[in-house]
Structures are given as C-alpha cells and as structure tokens.
Amino acid sequence: MLETIFIDIANWIRNLLGSAGVPALWNDTVMMLVKLTAIIVFILINALWLVYMERKVAGYMQARIGPNRVGPKGLLQTTADIGKLISKEIIIPKNVDKILFLLAPVLIFVPPLTIFSVIPFGKNMMAIDLNIGLFFVFAIASLSTLIFWIGGWSSYNKYSLLGSMRVISQMVSYELPMMLALLGVIMIVGSLNLSEIILAQESAWFIISQPIAFLIFFIAAVAECNRVPFDLMEGESEIIAGPYTEYSGMGFAMFFLAEYANIMIASAMTTVLFLGGWLAPFGLTFIPSWLWFFVKMYVVIFVFMWLRWTYPRVRIDQLLGFGWKVLVPLSLANIFVTGIGMYIYRALGW
C-alpha cells in the first residue's frame, strides 16, 4: 500500500480520466503534465528547504544555532527570504545584453527539471523509462554549462566574464573524468538503463565493487555543481560572485536555487549509480523503496554540505591540474582494471 503509493495515485488519475471518456492520447498527455508538475513542485520545494538545511548544517559545524526565528525552529526563514527576493526590483544594468541577461536565470532551471524525469526514485517509479537514461542525464547536464556562460557573458562585467570562463573550463574538465569513471559501472552492468543499473546492485552496491569510480564520480560531481572546494566560479574573495555579480532579486535567487537543484541531481545520480538506488539494504524491505531512495539521497546531500563547511577553496590552476593530471589518468586506469577484473571473474566461471 505505502510501497506503491505513487503508482496507485497515477493509476487512480488514469482511471478517473478513462471513466470520464477522455481519449487515450489526451489521457497520456495529462498524465505527463501531472508528472512534470510534480517534479517541478518537488524540486522547487526541496531547493527552498535545502537552503535552510545548508544554513543549519553550517551553524552546527561552526558551533552556532543558525536560522531559528521565522516559524518553528526557523523553518520558514527561506520562504521569507524568497518573498523578499521576489518583491525586489529587477535591476538591469545599462550595458548588459538585455534578452540574454533575463533569459539565463529562466533557462538555468531547465536541465535539472528535465533530468529528474528519468531518475527512478522507487521500484517501477519514474516519469519516463528511458532505455539510455544515463546518457540522457549527461547530455542534458552538459547544457547547463552554456546557460551559466550566457549569464556571465551577457552581464558585460569583467568579473562575470572571468567567472563564466571558469565555469566552462571547470565543467568541461570534470565532465571527462566523470564519464570515464562511469564506464566501469556500465561495463559491469552492460546497460545504460538506470533501473537496470540499480537492479545490478542487488548483491553488492557499486560503491563496494567500484570504489575508485565512486570517488572520481563524487569529486567530479562536486566540481560540476560548483560547490566548495571547487566553487571557483563564484569565489567571492577573487571575483565577487562570478556570473551572478550583476544579478539581484529573483534573478539571483534563480541561480541560487538552481545550485541546490543541481546538488539534488548529483546526489540522486550518486544514489542510483553507486548506492543501490531504491534497493533496501540488509533486507529491510518493510520500508518503502522510494523512502530508501530519498534517505540515501539526503545522506549524499549532507555529505555535499559537510564538504562545503570543512574544506577551503582551491586555486583555479590547482583545480584544472587535479582534474587533468590525477582524475583523468585514474579513471582511465579504472577502466583497464575493471576490464581485466571482468575477464578474471569470467575465467573463474562466476
């Protein structure tokens, strides 16, 4: 009952529309819209509350309380913040490329929202079951580089431009080890379908059989999300706020919330690829599969925040050097070792 709650809701809506005499094509269209709306609401609400979580985690790490005035335990603090940001005037500086300047904060949410539609968040639960889901995720994720760059470039500000150049070089450099690291997982599973990748972890999560790939993937994910210690693009001690420098009010808030949406995507992908997705560990199947998925996802999100408040920022040359000289060779070596290991296992007849 609790296990299949989302499937039951979907079937209920489908039956309701079917009994009302809606043709099958429109029925599917409505179902897709319902799913996409659910994803949008889920991501926006989460992005809002993750800001609160981040501030609470920061407070805990620095031995202070964090937001605690607005609402019970400060839970409404970020809602109030968004209310303030919405009511602020949208300031467009004189020399900016107006259309692109306004387009960038709108478009920045498209990649995370699109990606979430293929992520399986429970047994047989996903908006779209794509056969090459993993590929789709990376294709769409690579687009967000372009959108960050639009924001920085259209501002006509030297700090924005520096920040957006950093975004491009950083994201391009870390996409490579990320994909190469995942080749190990894909070789073992033999499929790009995210559900099949999860099912292949029935006996052992890939964090155990592919620890190097997990480390590379996680480091690259932190870099792709532009989080500390790799938040060079908005290194406030060097370039003010990078691409966001000229943005105020809701434009800034969109970039800010998109950062948390990207963290959610990265955490969800880490969960799917290395932590067994919705599979219950130790046979604790009485807890519904989707709950397991979200528990694992929030644990990974917590690790993201833990990293942020623990490590200092690195330099841009250190960042790029680390990506090209350490992560890329290491991920190439991981592919070879995985291939040899698979042959040995096959020779042993496992």
Next chain:
Amino acid sequence: METCIYNVIAFYMLAAVILGSAVMIVAVRNIVHSVLFLAACFISMAGIYLLLDAVYLAIIQVLIYAGAVCIMIIFGIMLIRRADMKESNLFNKQTKLAAGVVAMTLAVYGILAGKTAWTDVTSNVPVPADSLDKIGGLLLSQYVIPFEVAALLLTVALIGAIMLAREVKADGDN
C-alpha cells in the same frame, strides 16, 4: 512512426525553429548570438530525431553538438575576443562570389531533386524499441575497424592532453 496530426504539427514547428535560427546564425552581428542560435538549431534538430523515434541519435546530437561543439566555439571566441563584440560577425561586399556559390549549390540541389524518384522511403517495419543495441551490435561487428580506429585516436588525444598538462608543470618547476 505513426503519422498523426500532432507529429505533423511538431514537425513544422521544429522545422520553423531550425530554419529561423539557421538564418539568424548568419544574420546577427554579434558572434555570441550566432553561437546561441546555433545551439538552438542543434537542439531542435534533436527534436526531429525524436519525432523519428531515434532517441539515441537525439541524445548524441544534444551531447556532441549543443554540449561540446558550441562550447568549443565559445572557447575560440573568448580566446580571440574583440574589443567591440557588437561588430564581431561582420558582413562583407563579396556579393558576386557569394551569388556564384549559392547558384551552384542550388543547381546541385535541383539536379539531385530531379533525379530522385520521390517514392515513399518510410519502411513498414516498426522502429526497434532498443535502437542502441542494434547500433552497438553493428559498431562492434560490421564497422569494428573504423570504430576501433576512432577509439584509438580519441585515447591518444586524451593521453596527449594529459601529457601537455604535465609538461607545463615541469616548466613551472624549473
């Protein structure tokens, strides 16, 4: 591919976006706008592939063209940046040469269009649900030598990039 009215509507909308953005690529004066129109053009072409049930090709189109080619062009733009970006995609007066090239291209298109039989090229066999398996199978059987050569080339390029990055560090230490 079942041809229903929605597919036709989607096709014409995508075609309009593709042609419109393709014209804008050469028409706008700012080269950065050209790149963004190029990205829009590539992504709408992925939409055409989706209409043809070629999901794998659509995703490759987004990954390679919109994700990688546009970024590479942006790198180029940023490395050779002009003082005034508003005049970075200039027009010139070589209309005679351009007219000749266009006339020749149109002539080739016309000849090819005349030679084409214009029979219905869509096959009645449904598109396999798992097109990736078919493409992968073909790449590793019939086209294995070009595939391996390309793979080797990419690995060499990757290792070359790592070696270049290392060399800069050695110089810095001296």
